[in-house]
Amino acid sequence: MDYIAQGVIQAFVLLWTGDEETWSAIYTTVKMSSISIAVCLALGTPLGFILGYADFPGKKGVRTVVNTLLALPTVAVGLVVYAFISRRGPLGELGLLFTVSGMAVGQIILALPVVVALTANAVESMDERLRLTLLTLGADGKRLALSTLYEARYAVLLAAANAYGRVISEVGVSMMLGGNIKWHTRTITTAISLETGKGEFALGIALGLVLLILAFAVNSVLSLARQRATI
Amino acid sequence: MTPLYELQGVVRRYGDRVALDVPELAIHPGEIVGLVGPNGSGKSTLLRTLAFLDPPDEGMLLFRGAPACPATPELRRQATLLLQEPYLLKTSIFENVAYGVRLRGEKDPVGRVRKALEAVGLDYDAFARRPWHALSGGEAQRVALASRLALRPAVLLLDEPTASVDASSAGAVRNAILSAVRQDGTTLVVVSHDLLWLYEVASRTVGLRGGRVVASGAENVLAGRWERKEGEPGHLVLEDGQGVMAPPMPLGATMGLLSPEAIALSILPPGGSAPRNVLKGTVGQMFWERGPHRVLVRVGVGSLSLAVRMTADAVRDQGIHPGREVWLSFDPSALRWGS
Amino acid sequence: MKRTMRILSLVTLVLMLATAAFAAPVLRMATTTSTEDTGLLDYMEPFFRQATGIELQWVAVGTGKALELGKNCDVDVLLVHAPSAEKIYVQEGHGVNRRQVMYNDFVLLGPAADPAKVKGLAVGEALKAIAAAKQPFVSRGDKSGTHVAELVLWKGAGMEAPDKDAWYISTGQGMIQTINVAGEKNGYTLADRGTFIKYEANAKGNPPVVILVEGDSALRNQYSVIAVNPAKCANVQYDLALKYADWMVSPETQKLIADFKLEGKQLFFPNADE
Numbered sequence: 001m002d003y004i005a006q007g008v009i010q011a012f013v014l015l016w017t018g019d020e021e022t023w024s025a026i027y028t029t030v031k032m033s034s035i036s037i038a039v040c041l042a043l044g045t046p047l048g049f050i051l052g053y054a055d056f057p058g059k060k061g062v063r064t065v066v067n068t069l070l071a072l073p074t075v076a077v078g079l080v081v082y083a084f085i086s087r088r089g090p091l092g093e094l095g096l097l098f099t100v101s102g103m104a105v106g107q108i109i110l111a112l113p114v115v116v117a118l119t120a121n122a123v124e125s126m127d128e129r130l131r132l133t134l135l136t137l138g139a140d141g142k143r144l145a146l147s148t149l150y151e152a153r154y155a156v157l158l159a160a161a162n163a164y165g166r167v168i169s170e171v172g173v174s175m176m177l178g179g180n181i182k183w184h185t186r187t188i189t190t191a192i193s194l195e196t197g198k199g200e201f202a203l204g205i206a207l208g209l210v211l212l213i214l215a216f217a218v219n220s221v222l223s224l225a226r227q228r229a230t231i
Numbered sequence: 232m233t234p235l236y237e238l239q240g241v242v243r244r245y246g247d248r249v250a251l252d253v254p255e256l257a258i259h260p261g262e263i264v265g266l267v268g269p270n271g272s273g274k275s276t277l278l279r280t281l282a283f284l285d286p287p288d289e290g291m292l293l294f295r296g297a298p299a300c301p302a303t304p305e306l307r308r309q310a311t312l313l314l315q316e317p318y319l320l321k322t323s324i325f326e327n328v329a330y331g332v333r334l335r336g337e338k339d340p341v342g343r344v345r346k347a348l349e350a351v352g353l354d355y356d357a358f359a360r361r362p363w364h365a366l367s368g369g370e371a372q373r374v375a376l377a378s379r380l381a382l383r384p385a386v387l388l389l390d391e392p393t394a395s396v397d398a399s400s401a402g403a404v405r406n407a408i409l410s411a412v413r414q415d416g417t418t419l420v421v422v423s424h425d426l427l428w429l430y431e432v433a434s435r436t437v438g439l440r441g442g443r444v445v446a447s448g449a450e451n452v453l454a455g456r457w458e459r460k461e462g463e464p465g466h467l468v469l470e471d472g473q474g475v476m477a478p479p480m481p482l483g484a485t486m487g488l489l490s491p492e493a494i495a496l497s498i499l500p501p502g503g504s505a506p507r508n509v510l511k512g513t514v515g516q517m518f519w520e521r522g523p524h525r526v527l528v529r530v531g532v533g534s535l536s537l538a539v540r541m542t543a544d545a546v547r548d549q550g551i552h553p554g555r556e557v558w559l560s561f562d563p564s565a566l567r568w569g570s
Numbered sequence: 571m572k573r574t575m576r577i578l579s580l581v582t583l584v585l586m587l588a589t590a591a592f593a594a595p596v597l598r599m600a601t602t603t604s605t606e607d608t609g610l611l612d613y614m615e616p617f618f619r620q621a622t623g624i625e626l627q628w629v630a631v632g633t634g635k636a637l638e639l640g641k642n643c644d645v646d647v648l649l650v651h652a653p654s655a656e657k658i659y660v661q662e663g664h665g666v667n668r669r670q671v672m673y674n675d676f677v678l679l680g681p682a683a684d685p686a687k688v689k690g691l692a693v694g695e696a697l698k699a700i701a702a703a704k705q706p707f708v709s710r711g712d713k714s715g716t717h718v719a720e721l722v723l724w725k726g727a728g729m730e731a732p733d734k735d736a737w738y739i740s741t742g743q744g745m746i747q748t749i750n751v752a753g754e755k756n757g758y759t760l761a762d763r764g765t766f767i768k769y770e771a772n773a774k775g776n777p778p779v780v781i782l783v784e785g786d787s788a789l790r791n792q793y794s795v796i797a798v799n800p801a802k803c804a805n806v807q808y809d810l811a812l813k814y815a816d817w818m819v820s821p822e823t824q825k826l827i828a829d830f831k832l833e834g835k836q837l838f839f840p841n842a843d844e
Contacts, residue, residue, distance in 0.1 A: 086642045086643070086644050087642060087643035087644050087803065087805050088642045088643050088644075088803075089642075092643070092805070095805075097644050098598065098627070098629060098644070127318060129314055129316060129318035130318055130320075132279070132284055132312065132314060132318075133314065133318045133320070133375075135284050135307065136282055136284060136307070136310075136311045136312040136379075137311065137330050137331035137334065137378060137379075137382070138304065138307065138308045138311075138331045138334040138335060138382070139330075139331075139334060140304045140307070141304075143334065147320070147330075150321075150322075151320060151321055153321070154321070179629035180629065180630065181627045181628065181629060182612070182627075182628075184627060194606070194607075194630075196746070196747075197603060197607060197744040197745075197746055197747065198607040198746060198768065199746040199765075199768055199769055199772045200772075201772075228321070228364075
């Protein structure tokens with residue numbers, strides 16, 4: 001029981017005293033997940049919007065594929081991406097393995113379906129009154145699409161927060177593609193995994209607590225967005 | 232004068248259901264047309280058609296004499312529709328009202344937004360910066376109306392503008408609508424359950440039932456279980472046992488139509504030997520009709536409500552008031568058949 | 571659209587910068603969890619950087635995975651402890667210049683009550699006794715150096731690893747987790763001494779499992795450094811790998827290794843000169 005209390009105390013000590021290793025892991029986590037989410041939003045929002053907004057043959061099939069990708073096992077993603085970015089793999093020349101960018105590639109593959117699917121759902125379930133209102137106020141074509149996307153912005157934020165939550169708490173891909181290299185690719189989750197391996201439960205709990213705080217922050221954004229999205 | 236709208240054989244279907252079937256209808260500039268009819272009778276569909284939002288599956292829709300299908304953006308900007316449940320964009324009140332104004336190329340919409348908000352009785356300084364979710368239902372409806380009024384459209388289409396708002400908002404909405412009509416000569420097509428107001432403002436009412444225009448103005452619809460026998464007069468027994476005679480019913484007919492002018496109203500049982508339908512009823516509501524300059528008296532007979540149109544003088548002379556028992560009589564041959 | 575383009579180019583820039591940060595001379599090593607978990611690498615890394623100006627980055631995995639990373643050219647050098655597997659690896663031409671650096675030793679752990687009566691036996695006899703008594707034996711089962719060593723010990727005891735028997739538990743996890751499982755199951759297990767010292771320290775003097783067999787020459791755990799073969803991996807930084815290997819076997823470094831202590835106990839014994 002001791003080590004739980006110890007862990008909580010140590011968490012605050014580590015954060016308060018600016019423990020370099022802890023903050024390095026936090027920094028890496030935030031950097032890796034921010035890069036991933038930025039790319040996911042840049043790619044996923046337009047894709048999701050088109051998927052939810054436009055009508056095209058085979059749309060149902062694409063939706064099914066995207067929804068399946070939501071359940072991609074992280075280990076499988078890690079393995080496939082590893083095979084590609086390993087120096088022997090087809091993308092080996094890029095030297096992405098064991099870098100933050102390499103981890104981000106894996107996370108993007110994991111989180112992109114979340115952004116695409118949630119954006120598509122949000123756009124698809126937009127109020128029919130929105131379309132009528134925009135049309136009757138004189139919008140059409142591109143303006144109609146952009147205004148619809150703007151109306152869906154809280155839902156997109158919701159998607160981003162969901163994806164962010166998935167990325168920061170993920171461990172398999174980070175471990176496999178990042179290699180848990182100290183000062184470079186050690187994230188909070190891989191550090192927890194390492195500390196547990198070393199038997200340093202207290203430090204693991206401390207890092208877990210940090211993750212919890214991050215998740216709490218993300219969830220606060222999420223509930224705010226959800227509120228706005230449904231008003 | 233070229234009518235503003237002309238509908239010829241317009242049919243709109245949703246799946247197998249015919250939502251709208253209008254063989255002929257014309258609306259002239261400056262008219263105030265009231266649409267009446269039960270729920271699901273096609274009023275909202277007709278409004279969306281007139282707003283160029285819902286193109287008909289069949290038939291011709293003409294606007295100022297030119298075909299309006301498919302609707303160009305310029306054409307769509309001639310008319311604007313106020314939805315029954317207002318939808319505000321997730322932004323400030325100012326941006327809501329300015330949205331359409333900006334689309335029309337107005338670089339500085341402040342003046343028009345201010346005017347439109349004030350027209351619906353909302354203080355610009357107090358409301359312009361508010362977010363969309365900080366409004367009551369009535370205020371939201373007024374903002375939605377303001378966003379339409381700011382466009383100064385040729386046609387304003389209103390779907391139950393006062394149905395879901397409080398009394399003071401309803402008053403503000405009605406005032407704003409009328410001042411738009413007076414100042415800009417806006418043509419108005421209104422759906423409303425507020426018949427008192429509708430009959431007062433409308434220059435004409437159009438009745439809809441099952442997607443069809445069944446009557447123009449306050450035409451009476453005698454629907455029920457008509458007895459039909461080949462070659463014999465039609466016969467309808469009302470709930471309270473009174474009967475209505477009619478000309479022989481053709482195949483396919485389902486209801487009788489009776490003009491409000493065809494009914495005579497008296498406070499004593501009518502005499503005379505001519506074969507007339509005579510019904511006893513109670514006066515319900517009375518409406519002042521601005522258009523025909525008459526009083527429309529609604530008389531309850533059994534479960535039917537029959538409208539009788541008379542002069543204001545006749546109403547006064549006979550001492551007619553709500554609650555009064557009266558006698559109605561009309562020639563069976565005045566009944567027309569509808570389907 | 572413009573905004574989307576801006577975001578995209580920003581993201582590209584960030585990605586490029588993140589990659590560029592790794593442009594400094596970096597030697598990448600795959601090693602085993604024991605060197606990382608004991609803190610040996612953290613202890614030695616600053617000395618290496620000072621001596622050579624090279625930044626050492628390591629990925630700590632099981633020896634099997636470490637050899638695999640070398641085969642895939644993903645690392646430049648290996649620091650591993652599975653001599654039998656290493657020899658095959660070098661024979662197949664994946665690695666060159668294998669040099670032994672140091673050793674520590676394995677210990678056989680078990681419950682203090684010792685139901686199989688193995689305390690003080692030679693390790694081969696002890697394994698036979700456990701098998702005969704059908705007492706739980708917890709194995710790493712992850713192709714790590716410890717696992718490979720365990721398999722060699724079973725062979726030395728004249729039997730194959732009893733993979734299918736119910737009392738033989740294969741965890742597929744790290745050393746600490748495996749010791750924990752042994753503690754929970756009242757079983758025996760083979761562990762490296764360093765990990766056990768940490769485990770013992772965490773248990774505050776009352777560990778569920780204790781050392782029952784130690785000091786047998788068969789329990790020696792030899793660590794070697796191997797450079798990844800540049801003939802097979804064109805991208806590999808062979809010169810840096812050689813510098814690391816040279817540094818590891820130099821007398822100064824060998825002394826550093828001997829000086830490294832965990833909970834006041836020496837863990838690794840330099841033997842580059844053997």
